[in-house]
Amino acid sequence: MPARTGTMASAATDGDTGAARRPQRADARQNVTALIDAAKTVFAADGVDAPVRSIADRAGVGVGTLYRHFPQRSDLISAVFRSEIDACVDAAPALEAAYPPGEALDLWIMRYTQFVATKRGLAAALHSGDPAYEPLADYFSTHLAPTLERLLAAARAAGDIQQDVDATELLGAVANLSHGGGPGGAVTPRTDRMVRILLAGLRAG
Amino acid sequence: MPARTGTMASAATDGDTGAARRPQRADARQNVTALIDAAKTVFAADGVDAPVRSIADRAGVGVGTLYRHFPQRSDLISAVFRSEIDACVDAAPALEAAYPPGEALDLWIMRYTQFVATKRGLAAALHSGDPAYEPLADYFSTHLAPTLERLLAAARAAGDIQQDVDATELLGAVANLSHGGGPGGAVTPRTDRMVRILLAGLRAG
Amino acid sequence: MPARTGTMASAATDGDTGAARRPQRADARQNVTALIDAAKTVFAADGVDAPVRSIADRAGVGVGTLYRHFPQRSDLISAVFRSEIDACVDAAPALEAAYPPGEALDLWIMRYTQFVATKRGLAAALHSGDPAYEPLADYFSTHLAPTLERLLAAARAAGDIQQDVDATELLGAVANLSHGGGPGGAVTPRTDRMVRILLAGLRAG
Amino acid sequence: MPARTGTMASAATDGDTGAARRPQRADARQNVTALIDAAKTVFAADGVDAPVRSIADRAGVGVGTLYRHFPQRSDLISAVFRSEIDACVDAAPALEAAYPPGEALDLWIMRYTQFVATKRGLAAALHSGDPAYEPLADYFSTHLAPTLERLLAAARAAGDIQQDVDATELLGAVANLSHGGGPGGAVTPRTDRMVRILLAGLRAG
DNA sequence: AATGAATGAGAATTCATTCAT
DNA sequence: CATGAATGAATTCTCATTCAT
Structure with missing residues (x-):
């Protein structure tokens, strides 16, 4: 667990005497x-x-x-990813506002792909079964999944996709597909193509 | 110390057939x-x-x-996978003969999925960039890829799929998707669903 | 497991001076x-x-x-030898002050011989060509060689030796000659005799 | 693979009964x-x-x-060196016949140096103290030493050298000096110089 | 006699983790 | 609180030597 000093400290100690600063x-x-x-x-x-x-x-x-x-390695991993996950989550509303549902979905997935591409071993960690990574998986479920869920629902409502797919599963699948990016961590064309095919698959009846 | 073979035991168990000492x-x-x-x-x-x-x-x-x-670890990996790869390759003709192209493609991919599911780290090894694994990647390219290529071509000829996709890439993608099967190595429903979506994606215009 | 330091023992043996726990x-x-x-x-x-x-x-x-x-073996070797090399170097001035040049040269070489005698494998390491030992060879070149150079120059100036010889080469030669001292590492009479002949050789026209 | 047995009997076994061939x-x-x-x-x-x-x-x-x-490594080493030692020994008479004693001595030593230069580890083996190498040391003593002894005696008789030196010791010293020849095993100029100084030392009063 | 497969004891090196200071 | 020294288990790989065939 990361510095749990910070979380409660912020609000609680904010009102502190101005002295101890x-x-x-x-x-x-x-x-x-x-x-x-x-x-x-x-x-x-x-x-x-x-x-x-x-x-x-x-x-x-x-x-x-x-x-x-960070007593556990997974604590650090979680901490590292949390901010980026948050950024990923935060990117959704703008896309939803600016594009039709289907397109927003695609764009957001590509955004997510970029995040995953730089995390060598992230997917492996998520699927390792090691209980140490459960908090990380949970963070995926509780933060990214709802966002994707919403995007999926909108696209489904718009008639863009017929497939009924679980958001968490889809997140995992895209993460898996993003394996093997170069050392730099860029999204390879290969990854890009495969993710697009998967997205196309969502459209199919 | 050399192999402490049970020399005297041989006569007694001579009638034995399979149990090698x-x-x-x-x-x-x-x-x-x-x-x-x-x-x-x-x-x-x-x-x-x-x-x-x-x-x-x-x-x-x-x-x-x-x-x-097996001087190199990859030699052992290759040896382990080779027979299964061969079996996978060998499974294609029967499917091609018994099913229409599109269905044969799907069934073979599912067959391939089963193979990959038990190979934890296979995809990672394939993409590790470690030159030690090149022979393995080559074996994929030279054995599995042509088979899939043929299946893809047939399906494309039959109008089943429109997507133009590289066989090796597709093999890698499916391998990636198959990550995270339980320790037992069974194909999880999750993997199955994602692979099906990818296959559906091949159909899309 | 960390160093199992004898914490409670400290008080009892506080009077102890040198015996570090x-x-x-x-x-x-x-x-x-x-x-x-x-x-x-x-x-x-x-x-x-x-x-x-x-x-x-x-x-x-x-x-x-x-x-x-000592990340490299050579680091340890260097550390071990450095102090003795330094001691060897430090022994020169007194000899130079107390004896005529030719004699000082001989005595210092004998002193150096004593140092080398206990270093089984030193000469081999110096000549192994293994880059790991270059720092050690450098230390020879930069510390012992100048000293010997000075002694040689003085002896040459005094007309004691005619031979023009490279100090580093001579150090290596004497080190080589010192091989094979008993396990105890004492200078053998054999080594002593051969080194003396070499020194005599320096006098010859 | 079994030995390509039976290269067909040589002339040497001709005397045998014609049958066993x-x-x-x-x-x-x-x-x-x-x-x-x-x-x-x-x-x-x-x-x-x-x-x-x-x-x-x-x-x-x-x-x-x-x-x-060659049950022991030293047996092989001995066998390898024996023929070359013999060749070295055999080279002496011609030199003794063609040159004055002092020169013959020098030339033979140089010849010996060439032999030693290609034997990385020979001197170390001789001095290792490992009893396994005693036969090898003995071979040195019984074959090379007498030859050198003779050359030394002649040179001494001719007034070329004054030093009284043990032949075996001198062989060992020259072997030691020859350490560190390049991988090819050639006599380095460095070795050559040092050996010459040693030889010069034999002349000194 | 020859062969080479098998064995397993070493030796080097890395790294997660603890804990005295 | 921070530090980083210390530990030693774990892992890879090599090679001398034996012995069944």
Whole structure:
């Protein structure tokens, strides 16, 4: 579990006496941020199984600090992905507003594909069965899935798709298809083509 | 220390047919078989990155023996998959003969899915970029791809599919989709559904 | 498992002066020292190719600790030899001050011989061509060679030697001649005799 | 693959009863020769610690055959060197006849140097203290030493050298000095220079 | 006699994780 | 709180040696 100091702290301590303003708290916060940034880079480069040490080094902190904030590797993975997942979720409304449902669906999936492409090992982690990754899978289910669900419903309502498909399943499938992007993590044309075929499949009767 | 073969046991169990003790020479063949069998099981359980030792142990041979027959890990992987790939290839003609092109295509893909489902890490290995796995990728290209190509061509000729898709790419995509089958390696309904959607996508204009 | 330091023992043995228990942090220094001491002994006994493990064991640390401080074997070798090389270098001035050039040269070479005698495999390492040992060879070149160069120049100026000889080459030759000292590492009379002949050779026209 | 037995009996076995004409004897002889040749090459390339297998492979025989003829590694080393030692010994008379004693001594030593230069690890083996190499050391003592002794005595009688030096010791010293020849095994200028200085040392009063 | 398959003991190296400072 | 030293299990790979065929 990541620094659960931060979450409640924000609101609760905001009203604090103005005096205590530069505690160690801010430091810890900075470390957490640095670690997440470092992990983001390292995960993209070497996959989510990269050595803990390389992440700590890149963040400029000791491994002990990493373990303090992220006792489980999956905690770090979750933390890394959470912000990007959130960004992905946040991208939906604009698409929904600007495009017809079917197109919005497609565009959002492509957006999601880009997110997944840089996460080497993400799909493997999600499907590893390792209980440590359950929180991550849950985050998928509770955040991305509802968004996709909504997009799917709209497209279905518009008559664009007939298939009845589970959003979580579809998220997993697209993640799987995105495997094997180059080291840089770019979406390959290959991935792109396959995802499009899958999307086409949703249209079929 | 050499193979502690049960020399005296041989006479007593001479009538025995199949139960091989611990062989030699001509039975290097048997060791190879045992290794492939062991690897098949271990790969299915722990993925293709499982420790060499665990495979050797399960096969009842020393690691040296494993290395003798399969100097590279990819050699073993290839050996394990080759027979199944061949079986997959061999399954095509019957389907082509018995079903209309589009249906034959679908059925063969499902057959292929079953093969891939038990190979944890297969897709990852194929896409790892590690040159050690190139022979394996080649085997895919030279054996499975032509078969699928033929099925695709027939289906296209029959007007079943419009999409122009590369066979190797499609093989990779289906392999990716098949990730995450349970430890047992069965094709999950989830995988099945996603593959069907992909197949449906091939039909779309 | 971390260092099982004898925490409670400390008070009882507080009066103790030198006998370090199993330290930490600041005592990484002590570990380094212990490793160098252990390596010195092991190298003398089994040569510089002795198993890493045996050195770590003798030092009472894990192999990981050894690797932390000396990532390359040559790093350890260098560390072991450096202090002795330095001692060897430091011995020169006194000799130069107390003896005429020719004699000082001879005495210093004998001193150097004593150093080399306990380093089984040192000469082999120096000549192995293995790039890992280049730092060590460099240390020879940059520390011992100048010293010998100076002694040679003085002896030459005094008319003691006519031969024009490269200091590094001569160091290597003497090291080679010193091979085969008993396990104890003492300078054998045999080595002594051969080195003296070589030194005599330097005098010849 | 079994030995390509029966190369057809040689002239040597002609005296045999005409019946028994295709003995294994000739084959074994051939294998021994092939092994020695192979070992000579491999030793020069990789040193006397080269893997047994590489020698057997190069000789085109199984390792079992190697072990049959040379149960100990030192047996093979001895066998390899013996012929060259003999050649070295045989070179002496011609030099003694054609040159004055001092020059003959120098030339023979240089000849010996050439022999040693291609034997990576020979000197180390001689001095390893491993009892397995005693026969080899003995061969040195009983074959090369007397030759050198004779050359030394002649040079001493001619007034060329004053030093009283043990032949075996001198052989060892020159062998040591020859360490570090390039992979090809050529005598390096460095080695040459040092040996010449040693020889000069023999002249000194 | 020859062969080469099999064995398994080493040896090197990496890395997750703990915990003294 | 942070640090990073220490640990040692785990894993890969090599090679000398034996012995069934």
